[in-house]
Amino acid sequence: MGDLTPEGGRAPRYDALLVVSFGGPEKPEDVMPFLENVVRGRGVPRERLLEVEAHYQRFGGVSPINRQCRDLIAALDVDVPVYWGNRNWHPFLEDTVRQMTADGVRRAAAFVTSAHRSYSSCRQYIEDIERARAAVPGAPEIVKLRHFFDHPGFVAAMTDHTREALDRLPEGLRDRARLVFTAHSIPISMAETSGPTGGAYEAGLRRTASLVAAEIGGDRPWDLVWQSRSGPPQIPWLEPDVCDHLEELHAAGTEAVVLVPIGFVSDHMEVVYDLDVEAKALAERLGLPLARAATAGTHPRFVRMISELMAEPEPAPCPATCCPAPVRRPR
Structure with missing residues (x-):
């Protein structure tokens, strides 16, 4: 973390790590509001929402994803503060960016818990980050780390x-x-x-x-x-x-x-x-x-990968034409 800054001085490239994830309900009454957040504007039939709600309620209305984000954060070995913000449920990304700003974070790396490239797994997260930053005066710069599907x-x-x-x-x-x-x-x-x-x-x-x-x-x-x-x-x-x-x-x-x-x-x-x-x-x-097979989870090699991504040269920003939003056709 002691790389040269663009100005030539020796200082950390990032002064925080932001883990960005999808989010999930943590009690039964969260499930439908969470699902409505996920599908807003997508024209998903109500019957499908009720079907998926039943999947969550089968497991007590609790998604495993938030617990797994906490476990991943606990397993990380990085020398900067770690924050966590979600797209669809608490802790919401905007609230996390507001806390980062209050804490004096100036430049953070963002690790998105999605390895692959598509609108919903990449471009939409970039939009989520920029929307959160726009809502918080003085928000830090946030650099999304690269895709890691072949890391x-x-x-x-x-x-x-x-x-x-x-x-x-x-x-x-x-x-x-x-x-x-x-x-x-x-x-x-x-x-x-x-x-x-x-x-x-x-x-x-x-x-x-x-x-x-x-x-x-x-x-x-x-x-x-x-x-x-x-x-x-x-x-x-x-x-x-x-x-x-x-x-x-x-x-x-x-x-x-x-x-x-x-x-x-x-x-x-x-x-x-x-x-x-x-x-x-x-x-x-x-x-x-x-x-x-289990997913990557907190496998030691996967956890270490996040530090390695932070140490790489800063990724070039995605071109504006990369992974465009899908066209929403009227129903």
Whole structure:
């Protein structure tokens, strides 16, 4: 943290770290207000909101994501104060920026808990940060750290967790298990415009999957599939869905599967419901042995990666044309 500043003096590049995440409810009465924040302006049917609310209430109305953010922050070894702000629930990003300003923070690095490039996982967070700064007079400069989908720390964490999942399968099936990498589905129109030249969301996920599969070795077959679709049914999203894919694999004679959620960095609701409840129940009905790899979480190599990102040269700002907001069509 003792790099030269642009003026040539020796001083820390950043005087704080801001962890920026999605947010999640922490009690039953939070669930619907939280979901309404998430989907505001997106035209998601009320029936879908009620369905997703039931997923949260199944787990006591508490999302695991906030606890996991706290655990990640506790595990960090950085020599600057660490702050935490969310897009959709407390602690809201604007409130955190206000606290940073009151504390005298001048220039902070922002670590966003999303590895990949798309509007909702990158550009929207940049907009969230700038909106929060605009609302707080004297707010510090905040520099978003780069994407980390191919960073060795992220890959190492996911590789270790994939090996652990393979070890939970019956011994005779481990060498024949297929790796099925999963990520949050997004509208195809958003996927096609992700990154500066388009298509970066899926390309980055395939890059992560290929790196993890190579570390596992053995020329093991793998697939990239999608989960957690939430948009209006008339809008095409990335496919195949993980459950549809499991049915196809079973019909084709696949003997065992390891699900690897590379599109997430913590075991939040989409992971624990869509994979640990729905996909698991389907695999049991099919008689298909299945194990699910943990997300990066607080794996030591992933935690150390954040310090390494802070020590890198400051990333160039994303061009204004990168990952544009989706066009909202009137219903």
